[in-house]
Amino acid sequence: MKNYYVEEMTLTAAEYIAKWEYPAPYEMYGFSDTDDEICELLNGLHFAVYSEVGGNERIPCGFAAIGWSAQVQDKKLRDIYDDESYTDIAFGLKPEFCGQGLGEEFVKDVIAFVKEMFGDDGIRLTVDTKNKRACKLYEKLGFKEIHAFNTKCVDAARGKTLSMKIMVL
Numbered sequence: 468m469k470n471y472y473v474e475e476m477t478l479t480a481a482e483y484i485a486k487w488e489y490p491a492p493y494e495m496y497g498f499s500d501t502d503d504e505i506c507e508l509l510n511g512l513h514f515a516v517y518s519e520v521g522g523n524e525r526i527p528c529g530f531a532a533i534g535w536s537a538q539v540q541d542k543k544l545r546d547i548y549d550d551e552s553y554t555d556i557a558f559g560l561k562p563e564f565c566g567q568g569l570g571e572e573f574v575k576d577v578i579a580f581v582k583e584m585f586g587d588d589g590i591r592l593t594v595d596t597k598n599k600r601a602c603k604l605y606e607k608l609g610f611k612e613i614h615a616f617n618t619k620c621v622d623a624a625r626g627k628t629l630s631m632k633i634m635v636l
Contacts, residue, residue, distance in 0.1 A: 471576040473514045473531060480515035480527045481508035489562045492597065495629075496559065512536035516577060528564055531577045532557040533584075539593050539631060541620040547613070547633055553591035554581055570604050578608075578636070590636040595629055602632075610634035 485504045488497040498504050507513070513536060516529035537557035538548050548555065560573055578590055592610065594601050614633040 469576050470572045472517045473577055473580040476508055476513045476515050481505045484527055484530050487562050529560045529573055539618055539620055541618045553589040553635060554585045555591050556581055593631055593633050596632055605634050610636045
């Protein structure tokens with residue numbers, strides 16, 4: 468049985484998610500509640516994730532991004548991201564739900580959703596190596612590192628160099 472349900476991103480969900488702020492050391496994953504961020508969340512490659520079905524006032528407990536919206540936009544990575552045998556995916560759990568043991572089922576259910584859409588494609592994700600909590604979860608789920616790199620191309624880096632890795636399942 469699914470614990471989480473993935474649906475098309477709505478304006479209401481995007482406006483809600485765009486307000487999320489994460490505590491240190493995860494603040495780089497937060498939003499600034501700008502029109503640009505809301506537009507990006509509505510680009511057709513982001514999905515709202517809910518913990519229940521139905522109801523008029525459901526509140527997203529997370530989101531998922533696929534395709535180029537889940538990639539680091541660094542020209543040096545084009546050779547890796549051009550491999551279309553993988554679907555790129557990124558996840559975001561509501562800040563107050565992080566660190567409570569909910570991530571494994573959340574990630575599994577989002578991956579199941581992506582697998583329904585893209586069948587035989589492998590799953591690829593990019594993660595900040597300092598996000599030990601996420602790295603540990605991805606490894607537990609069977610993801611393997613295929614490439615490590617440093618970049619300043621992530622908006623959240625705010626001028627800092629980030630150490631990232633690309634992992635596949």
